[in-house]
Amino acid sequence: MNPATFKEAKKLLDGTRKAAEAAKHISIIVAPPSIFLRELRASYKGKRLAFAAQNAHFEKAGSFTGEISLPHVQDAKASHVIIGHAERRALGESDEDVKRKVAAALESRLTPILCIGETKRTQEGEHYTFVRGQLTAALRDVAPAKIGQIIVAYEPVWAIGADKPMSPREMHEMAIFIRKTVVEMHGQGGMNMKILYGGAIDETNAAQMLTEGDVNGLLVGRASTDVKRFGREISHLSAAELKGKYVLVRAGLDVPLDAHGEVADLFRVRRAVDTLKFLIASGARTIVISHIGRDPAETNEPVARALKMHVPLSYVPDLLGAAAHSAREAMRDGDVLLLENLRRDPREVANDPSFAKELSTLADMYVNDAFSAAHRAHASIVGIPEHLPSYAGVLFAEEVRQLDKARAPEKPSFAILGGAKFETKAPLIRELLKTYDQVFLTGALANDVFQARGLPVGRSLVSKELPDADVLDNPHFLAPVDVTVEREDKQARVKKPSDVEEKDKIVDIGPESVQVIAPLIEKAQFILWNGPTGLYEDGYVSWTHAIAELIAKSDAQKVIGGGDTVAAIQESGVGMEKLQFISTGGGAMLEYLLDGTLPGIEALNR
Template sequence: MPEIRDIKDADIENKRTLVRVDFDVPIAEGRILDDVRIKAVIPTLELLHESGAAKITLIAHLGRPNGKTVESLRLVPVEARLRELTKVPFEMRENLRFDPREEANDENFAKELAALGDIYVNEAFADSHRAHASIVGVPKFLPSYAGLRFMKEVDKLREAQTPPVGSVAVIGGAKFETKEPLLRNLLSAYSQVLLGGALADDVLKARGMPVGESLVAEVGVPTELAGSERILVPADVYLEEEDDKGSARAAMTGDVRKEERIVDIGPSTAATWAQKISEAPFVLWNGPMGIYEEGYRAGTDALAVALIKGGARAIVGGGDTLAALRSIQDSTLKQGSSRPDLDEIEKSGRIFFSMGGGAMLKYLAEGTLPGLEALTRR
């Protein structure tokens, strides 16, 4: 595919610069709970300022307001936090998704946004799997470039497409029907693919194992995938009954009762897979091993500890996966009582924390993204 235009190669001096950023951050009662995405854009803003940009205008979305103004989804706290973090002058527009034309990829809306700048910079890799006006529409009307973080995301994921022999991919979450192309690509590149979450339930069912009330896809798993010896599913799991939430039992996968659902990988599987992660030269990981949002985190946490303690190079993506790494205490690692510094881990170059969840998976499945294609047109 054509090369992406890099912001480092752009003539920025005296240009009004429109920057699409990814500020879809968790906020509770006006307080930002995680500012990693905000911090990630600062190097690009500093580059633009130092290169003489006449004006920097930021555009972003937050949450899902469905084309209406929602007070709790205003970007005011995000803007305030960014101003605390950088002295670079900028202007910030309100939540793009307050206007229904953003998600509809309306051409007139894209033109209105394009009028805010002389050049466009996409620094929102995590949103670039969506064909929205600010992602694919604006580049039709302005010279367009990828930001520093965007380029790093693409470069790292290109590396993940050709990992060294013996590498392991760990994939969790649901929606097998959307992940089949991804799994096929991973099988062509990785020695083993470890499946957790509802994806594992789908393969277990396809292999004739009982899954009880577990979430499974409407589309069946193709025989060649279900039968692959390099696709590993849990040998044991944690199970829960609908009427008895919060008291899961561990059992072998063949012992799932019809009234139970699988909520996490079991302790034996967690230990075995943690060892595989420790021994692999490279690990690609996206998605939790259990129903993370309901508190079933033991499997995910065990693999996260193995990754942090081990020596494997890795790329990690997906909100729940990153949350697991951030929440693990060093006491879990038998080193103290404070959290591991993920910034330092990433700076070392051993582990790259991708901002893209769905975008990361789509890129690995298809080799491109709508937002990436838009940056190669001009």
């Protein structure tokens, strides 16, 4: 747990506290940086969390400037201390140091969390010899009666960041070996020693490691510093915890309709299905709420017809009236009920607490699966979690995981950002220029670049605010080198930006711009794309399609989003599976990329 500031540490502790309150049968130990330990421990008044120091010196006093002593740890009211962490050993901490720290911690009545683990693994089994040596050195002088007071954290250093993580079966074999080694040294008391797995661990492998790895817990590293990942996801609950329970799911089903009033784009509908199928299989009684469009008069009836193609459900054109309550009472385990457009009630957009409270009476728990609306502080997004146990849905959690990768991309990295209104996107553009190797601005944003550089833009859309030198002169910044313009007679042609005429309207980039970014796409290890290159609504999609084809051929990790971007890609014929992760969020995606959180996430973590 290594947040940079006390404010960040306190926020993380608050999120951990909430998770601890929900996990009634799990012990959670928090190990903040030593400089924050005392104040964080003093701020916590509950009984669900214990606190640990990340390290401590074996001497109680002496000339050891900068070290943390065990009396310091005791005075901060911590109960545990981590000893021999792989990063400490990499800095030169010896087996002798570790042995003395274990003995001193036990003498100080603190629980040692003894870290062991090999840096590499061979088929000859040399790692077992290495681990035996660490255990023997650390525990040689420990009395048999105290061996049960020690927690062993196994850290296979080679598995951290590896392409192939350690399997639960491999951990099970190592756990048997650790206990056997301790029994040989100190007798049968070693069979009761608690073992933690401390390799690469996150929400994707934690449950399986706990159930199949023969471990008592986890030593969580990087994932523990992300309160969003450390919080609760509905997919982590068992069928026994969900069967018969009423679950209120806030879905992101704001979809466009065609001229016949039917759903024109099924992308968001399909993405909403995973959470619903999970709840159906678990025997939950799922009540789905969502909004559609900006007009409160719009109805979820066409959404119901589209969703029925994927999951069985009932629909009532009501929210909180008699029809909705009657349909709720008639539900059986595994049923799904879709209610009417949330925005039929003006209290939704107003974030009226009374509306959130009334909605919460429909269910036993709440799931937010509407990442696309999580940037809006509406009653169904931020109000309901104040009244019900709350969880992230399958899609919501995956959106956060993938966008976290986009916020810290693997190098070399390439970002494409389109759209309009530079004044709203300027902070994100500056942030991307810090984190990406190349950032290509397109769409109406490129018009702003041209005008800021003194080039003609004709009748083109231009923002109120223009980019300044810190963007234009940034070595990571790229702009189109040619454009497609539409004349007043609707004829289109490709020009250099300097050749745009007074009556021209810039509607897309040109072929030379695609040629410029093609090698950047090819060599990139991470690609972020939000916004088509041209006026999608006017049919200027050919160069967006060309870029989609280039990205589909790339082996890079890819995160793509924005409603028009997705629609244009679907029309291109490029297989969506070749583009890896496509976000359902437009504004939510951009806001999360900038801030690393959203009102909907904050509500889940309160």
